[in-house]
Amino acid sequence: MSLDWIAIDWGSTRLRVWGLVGDRVVREAESEDGMVTLSAADFEPALLALIDGWLTEGRVTPAFACGMVGSRQGWHETPYRTIPCAPSATELTAVLTQDPRLQVWIAPGLKQDKPADVMRGEETQVAGFLAQRPGWDGAICLPGTHSKWVIFSAGEVISFQTFMTGEIFGLLSTASVLRHCVEGWDDTAFLAGVDLGFDRPDRLMARLFSIRAETILNDLDRAHARARLSGLLIGAELAVAKPYWSGQPVALIGDTTLTRHYRAGLAHIGVSVEIGPAPELTLAGLGMVRRLAQSERS
Known part of the structure; x- marks a missing residue:
């Protein structure tokens, strides 16, 4: 079954992914390949280790990610949005992938200037x-x-x-x-x-x-x-x-x-x-x- 998209929750210590058709989950996997265990070059292989079998040759599957994957030490740093603002954003950061079957977008976190605070x-x-x-x-x-x-x-x-x-x-x-x-x-x-x-x-x-x-x-x-x-x-x-x-x-x-x-x-x-x-x-x-x-x- 071809997926419409992939959801990625990538934190400091764990990676969790879902494969979806519309809003229906048809695949699910997770690993301990959290952000703190990976260098920038390790992120795509760690993701593909879970989802390679979900991807279709000749077709690009979009993936949307949140969490520490977008931090300075993550796959690709994603700018913060300043509050007050809605929690969801259209300002996504595209990540260049080696695998042509995959397009990854990372959602930004939020920042507060005074008192200084951040979340991802x-x-x-x-x-x-x-x-x-x-x-x-x-x-x-x-x-x-x-x-x-x-x-x-x-x-x-x-x-x-x-x-x-x-x-x-x-x-x-x-x-x-x-x-x-x-x-x-x-x-x-x-x-x-x-x-x-x-x-x-x-x-x-x-x-x-x-x-x-x-x-x-x-x-x-x-x-x-x-x-x-x-x-x-x-x-x-x-x-x-x-x-x-x-x-x-x-x-x-x-x-x-x-x-x-x-x-x-x-x-x-x-x-x-x-x-x-x-x-x-x-x-x-x-x-x-x-x-x-x-x-x-x-």
Whole structure:
């Protein structure tokens, strides 16, 4: 079956592709060939390793990509668009491919000048979410290594902020003095940590070390310690992000354990949310990018 187009979600650590006829997915594949593992010359071979059998001789199949593939360290740097703006764009960057059966277009990310911030890939998920909810205004949180909080109104992203919460948790739990005392999970300890981080984010640094101290002095359970560490960090993030979620609809985009932790933390402080599955919304957003590109060329 000849494909109409290919959707590509290319992040720092993973590559995921879909082959589509219209809006119907007929092929799907993924690999661990993320941006951080590749040089510029490696991107096309990594992509073809997944989709070579999908391509038809004598026919060019268009592919639309989002994510870190468009970063300075990616396949081809794609300029950022400045907010306020719609999350989807017609300003795509064409990538010169060696394989004549393939034409790749990369969607741009978004940038915010003050305070300085950038995103690549998340804007496509936001576009997919909004495509399924016309007229929706509110706050969207995208948990991850670098979580994003986005304010959307009247069809445009008007503000966003990135938090390194996930990366800090990873570093503290694997490469700091706390690595010796964190393992497992405890839901009650997580929510207690959310309380502490949310109520006094100014004391976060001290309370992080108290995990180590309680382990030495009181034999703090390792599962309790790890969950409290996560709760402290997420609670502090929620406190700082309050201008984003306070008094308006909130959506979480993701389908990971981390997304569930954010949902539990928000519920604990009285904020109800709806969940949007990330792969589905990425695909919907790339579909919008394709339609806009087709409209622009027609």
